[in-house]
Amino acid sequence: MALCISLAVIGQEATPSAENGDSxxxxxxxxxxxxxxxxxxxxxxxxxxCGNFLLPVDTSISRSGDTQDDLRLALExxxxxxxxxxxxxxxxxxxxxxxxxxxxxxxxxxxxxMFGGAxxxxxxCGDALVEGEIxxxxxxxxxxxxxxxxxxxxxxxEMIDLTDWYSDSYRDNYFYARSRAEAEAIQFxxxxxxxYETEGIAYGCGSYLLPVETGITRSGNPQTDLRHALEALFNxxxxxxxxxxxxxxxxxxxSVEAITLAQGEADIKLGGxxxxxxxxGDAIMEGQILETVFQFDYVERVRVSDSGANxxxxxxxxxxxxxxxxxxxxxxRTQR
Numbered sequence: 001m002a003l004c005i006s007l008a009v010i011g012q013e014a015t016p017s018a019e020n021g022d023s024x025x026x027x028x029x030x031x032x033x034x035x036x037x038x039x040x041x042x043x044x045x046x047x048x049x050c051g052n053f054l055l056p057v058d059t060s061i062s063r064s065g066d067t068q069d070d071l072r073l074a075l076e077x078x079x080x081x082x083x084x085x086x087x088x089x090x091x092x093x094x095x096x097x098x099x100x101x102x103x104x105x106x107x108x109x110x111x112x113x114m115f116g117g118a119x120x121x122x123x124x125c126g127d128a129l130v131e132g133e134i135x136x137x138x139x140x141x142x143x144x145x146x147x148x149x150x151x152x153x154x155x156x157x158e159m160i161d162l163t164d165w166y167s168d169s170y171r172d173n174y175f176y177a178r179s180r181a182e183a184e185a186i187q188f189x190x191x192x193x194x195x196y197e198t199e200g201i202a203y204g205c206g207s208y209l210l211p212v213e214t215g216i217t218r219s220g221n222p223q224t225d226l227r228h229a230l231e232a233l234f235n236x237x238x239x240x241x242x243x244x245x246x247x248x249x250x251x252x253x254x255s256v257e258a259i260t261l262a263q264g265e266a267d268i269k270l271g272g273x274x275x276x277x278x279x280x281g282d283a284i285m286e287g288q289i290l291e292t293v294f295q296f297d298y299v300e301r302v303r304v305s306d307s308g309a310n311x312x313x314x315x316x317x318x319x320x321x322x323x324x325x326x327x328x329x330x331x332x333r334t335q336r
Contacts, residue, residue, distance in 0.1 A: 031061045031070055033078040034136040036090040036129030046136070049128030054136055055088060057081070067143045068104050075101045075113065078137050090129050093122045099151070109145035110175065111138065119151045121159045131160050139178050146175040165222050166298050167264030186216045186225055188233035189291040191284035203287040205280035211291075212236065222298055223259050226266065230256050233292045248277050248285065254306075264300035265330070266293065274306045274314050282315040294333055301330045 034054045037045065045053035059077045063070050079099045081091050100116040121127040134156065138147050149156035157174035189209045192200065200208035214232040218225050234254040255271035276282045289311065293302050304311040312321070312329035321329070 028140065029063060031059045031063055031074045031077070032056050032137070032140055033059055033074055033081065034133045035078075035081070035088040036133050037088055038125075046132075048132040048136075050125035052125060052129055054129070054132050056136075067141050068106055071106075071111070071113075071138060071141055071144075072101050072104055074137050074140070075104075075134075078133060090126070090133060093126060093130065094133075102152075106144065109143065111144045111147040113138065113147060113149045115149070115151045117151060119154060119156060119159050124162065127160050131156060135176055144178070146177050148173070148175045164263060165261045167300055170264055170298055170300070184218050186214045186218055186229045186232070187211045187292070187295055188214060188229050188236065189288045190236065191288050201291075204283035207280060207284050209284070209287050209291055222261055222296065226259055226261075226268075226293065226296060226299070227256050229292050229295065230268070230289075233288060248281065249288070261299070264298060266299045266302040268293070268302060268304045270304070270306045272306060274304075274309055274311060276314045286311060286315045290331055299333070301332050303328070303330050 034046075034056055036048070037053050037055055038051075045055040048054045057077075059074070061073050061077070079094050079097075079101070081094075097120055098117045099119070102114040102116040103112075104114070105112045122130065134149055135147070138144060138149075155172050155174050157176070158171045161171055188211075189200075190212050191203070192208050192210055200210040203209045212232075214228065216228050216232070234249050234252070234256075236249070252275060253272050254274070256268070257271040258267075258269040260267045277285065289304055290302070293299055293304075310327050310329050312331070313326045316326055316329075
């Protein structure tokens with residue numbers, strides 16, 4: 001194989017080239033595999049974790065047009081490369097894993113890649129490089145928007161994730177999504193008594209919740225993104241004619257005191273006091289907070305409280321729960 005000089009972003013389209021005044025994406029005709037290097041190869045490769053780089057290597061194999069077949073050939077070249085580059089340490093790591101391509105399925109942009117053998121991480125920075133190699137090799141094929149990568153036991157994400165923020169189920173079923181130039185924006189949800197069914201979602205007492213863009217892009221850090229969303233909710237920088245709850249929330253002067261996230265469960269401590277504003281108003285406020293939190297799919301359950309009360313204690317007007325159950329109440333994603 002010949003080393004190919006290329007600059008790209010993980011999973012993004014090829015760099016456009018101008019021809020006859022039009023900007024057209026470059027079309028790859030051969031299959032590539034991507035390898036990792038600890039050395040500074042910024043003129044040849046793609047920065048990826050721990051100050052490392054991914055280097056694109058042309059396999060000289062022509063694309064057949066069958067994405068499933070072409071992906072298999074690309075991954076086989078990655079797992080057992082027939083070249084030796086002095087700076088590409090991950091060649092040895094991948095060979096030592098003795099991985100093979102077991103099955104590949106692609107359905108409506110979603111791919112599932114099953115490896116034979118065991119995905120074994122070589123260490124923190126090495127794990128990131130192995131992840132990058134596999135994902136960049138897969139996402140060179142534009143037909144693939146999301147991918148799950150696993151061996152017979154674990155998802156690749158389980159090998160990479162060194163936190164306890166995510167639940168076991170989330171990690172086991174994780175799909176990597178193609179990165180795009182425009183990062184996903186953080187939202188918060190404003191409430192309205194008026195009929196805004198074309199913009200929002202119905203939520204109790206004939207009211208609606210309206211999604212509002214904050215202008216802040218997701219950083220990828222779960223706690224940071226959740227904090228930014230809630231801060232925008234409690235002090236919204238907008239004036240929507242029908243979003244009456246802007247004034248309610250600003251009047252409460254709530255702040256985000258602390259957020260903990262473990263195994264898909266978020267515990268949000270607020271500064272200030274959660275004060276009920278009446279039956280329908282309470283329902284809308286509850287909906288705003290929950291929709292804002294549950295926009296992040298890694299949150300499966302959430303407890304929201306100030307220094308004295310759980311949100312559920314304020315909005316629950318029934319006698320179906322005991323005082324202890326209301327005080328320790330966890331909202332679940334499926335209950336929204």
